[in-house]
Amino acid sequence: MFLGALPFLVVAVAYLVTSGERLAANPNDKLLPSAVHMWSAFLDLATVPDRRSGDLILWVDTYASLIRLFIGVGAATFIALTLGIAIGFIPRVRALLLPFVTVVCVIPPLALLPILFIALGLGETAKITLIATGVAPVMVRDIANRVIDLPPELVAKAQTLGGNSWTMVLRFVLPQVMPRLLTCVRLALGPAWLFLIAAEAIASTEGLGYRIFLVRRYLSMDVILPYVAWITLLAVMTDWLLVRLSHAVSPWAHPVEGK
Amino acid sequence: MSRIVVHGLEKSYGDARVLERVNVVAEAGEFLSLVGASGCGKSTFLRILLGQEQASGGVVVVGDSPIVPQPTPERGIVFQRYSVFPHLTALQNVILVEDFRSGGPFGRVFGVKRKRAREEAEAMLERVGLSHARDLYPASLSGGMQQRLAIAQTLLGRPRVLLLDEPFGALDPGIRVEMHELLTEIWTEHGMTVVMVTHDIGEAFKLGTRVLVFDKVRHDPQFPSAYGATITYDLKLDRKTRASSQDVAKVASMVGTARLDTAVATTASQGRP
Numbered sequence A: 001m002f003l004g005a006l007p008f009l010v011v012a013v014a015y016l017v018t019s020g021e022r023l024a025a026n027p028n029d030k031l032l033p034s035a036v037h038m039w040s041a042f043l044d045l046a047t048v049p050d051r052r053s054g055d056l057i058l059w060v061d062t063y064a065s066l067i068r069l070f071i072g073v074g075a076a077t078f079i080a081l082t083l084g085i086a087i088g089f090i091p092r093v094r095a096l097l098l099p100f101v102t103v104v105c106v107i108p109p110l111a112l113l114p115i116l117f118i119a120l121g122l123g124e125t126a127k128i129t130l131i132a133t134g135v136a137p138v139m140v141r142d143i144a145n146r147v148i149d150l151p152p153e154l155v156a157k158a159q160t161l162g163g164n165s166w167t168m169v170l171r172f173v174l175p176q177v178m179p180r181l182l183t184c185v186r187l188a189l190g191p192a193w194l195f196l197i198a199a200e201a202i203a204s205t206e207g208l209g210y211r212i213f214l215v216r217r218y219l220s221m222d223v224i225l226p227y228v229a230w231i232t233l234l235a236v237m238t239d240w241l242l243v244r245l246s247h248a249v250s251p252w253a254h255p256v257e258g259k
Numbered sequence B: 001m002s003r004i005v006v007h008g009l010e011k012s013y014g015d016a017r018v019l020e021r022v023n024v025v026a027e028a029g030e031f032l033s034l035v036g037a038s039g040c041g042k043s044t045f046l047r048i049l050l051g052q053e054q055a056s057g058g059v060v061v062v063g064d065s066p067i068v069p070q071p072t073p074e075r076g077i078v079f080q081r082y083s084v085f086p087h088l089t090a091l092q093n094v095i096l097v098e099d100f101r102s103g104g105p106f107g108r109v110f111g112v113k114r115k116r117a118r119e120e121a122e123a124m125l126e127r128v129g130l131s132h133a134r135d136l137y138p139a140s141l142s143g144g145m146q147q148r149l150a151i152a153q154t155l156l157g158r159p160r161v162l163l164l165d166e167p168f169g170a171l172d173p174g175i176r177v178e179m180h181e182l183l184t185e186i187w188t189e190h191g192m193t194v195v196m197v198t199h200d201i202g203e204a205f206k207l208g209t210r211v212l213v214f215d216k217v218r219h220d221p222q223f224p225s226a227y228g229a230t231i232t233y234d235l236k237l238d239r240k241t242r243a244s245s246q247d248v249a250k251v252a253s254m255v256g257t258a259r260l261d262t263a264v265a266t267t268a269s270q271g272r273p
Ligand SMILES: Nc1ncnc2c1ncn2[C@@H]1O[C@H](COP(=O)(O)OP(=O)(O)OP(=O)(O)O)[C@@H](O)[C@H]1O
Pocket: B013, B018, B036, B037, B038, B039, B040, B041, B042, B043, B044, B045
């Protein structure tokens, strides 16, 4: 616990020392604002309504970004589950789609961004589609592989107990891939944030990524740094929730460690 | 409870021939022990009986009709590993049988049916000595307990033919003897036809009413996989008199086992009932 906290402390102290030195030399330095300064800027965004729109900017940004992120990742998860199980469990679907999915996996999603903006306009659809198409292929491939790797012995066993394709998916395949699916979602959230911020930076009127790129023009490190910390906090919390969810849904996959 | 007839069975994987000219007729209620060198196709034979794999030629009849080319509830199976569902507790694993059998599109029985399924499942766990472990996941069961659970689960499906692929291969000798007793009891009680693959000659003689040896009769030194294995020795055992140690030694030498001593010892030690 203590050991894990050490690097955080080192970085924080290093920042404070350097920032303190720079501010001592030039009180108007914008590059490394002091902690107090950043905190007050952050509080302003969180509690003081914007003069022009009357919005609490931090919350509007957070809400807009999280909605995009969750819809995008949610859609990708749904696709991964249905398509992944179909590819993994039904040999004919596998023969048809696995090569396609494998190729789609290596397309860099950001290269698709202009296409999406042209095809879908600059609205929400394009951003959500970017996130979904960005993370779905890898998730589909992962789930399909997990299903393919299920021991054939267990499939045969389920059949001898009278399971048909549908009940086997329901009672055997689905619960077996659940832990893997949640791990996939956790891994996908990294790229998903990347695509979200990229899309917001290019075309948006609110959102965490939009804000960062907007205030970059004024070198407002006092906003950018707290925003980055805020995004990190959100990402860590989502990850933690997913781990808890996995424990709740698939207790068998998380055996209690012996003392 | 079900007769098995295998006639002219062949199995090849590409150019590699694994089984050829396999002929067996097993009467209902017989207990067949299958032995043979490693890699000679015993598991393949069992998977064909199960319907998990298709024969390249020949006929396999279970009961009155050729087997359906996929596993069905009339045939039960216990493998050496991967025989229980890791995401279900011991009790859930056993209830799953009823869930699959009459759970409809949800694969789950509800209400009174569930209560009855639960009672039946608990009785079965009691029977195999797993009552205390009913809420544990397979990962926290020992190897022996997992195999008991697998057997309990398979038995609840009331198969007419029970297929076992080295079911006790991974167990300690002491546990193995316990499992032998359990299996013998169950077989005497239900009288299903059993086909068991084993590497333990002693076990083959102790449990079976008949010992079958799989081996290759033809060899091509240039191309070792040109010919497949077949049944080279078929010994009917009399439950009362037991096999002589010559028989055991003979089978052991055919299989080329290094554990001849233990094989003879196991068989001899149990003596006459
Ligand atoms: N799916 C497969 N594709 C190709 N070859 C296979 C396949 N399954 C089995 N074989 C081959 O068939 C032969 C027989 O395999 P099998 O598993 O039936 O042997 P076994 O008698 O059960 O061996 P063991 O005693 O070690 O379990 C082996 O040479 C194996 O390589």
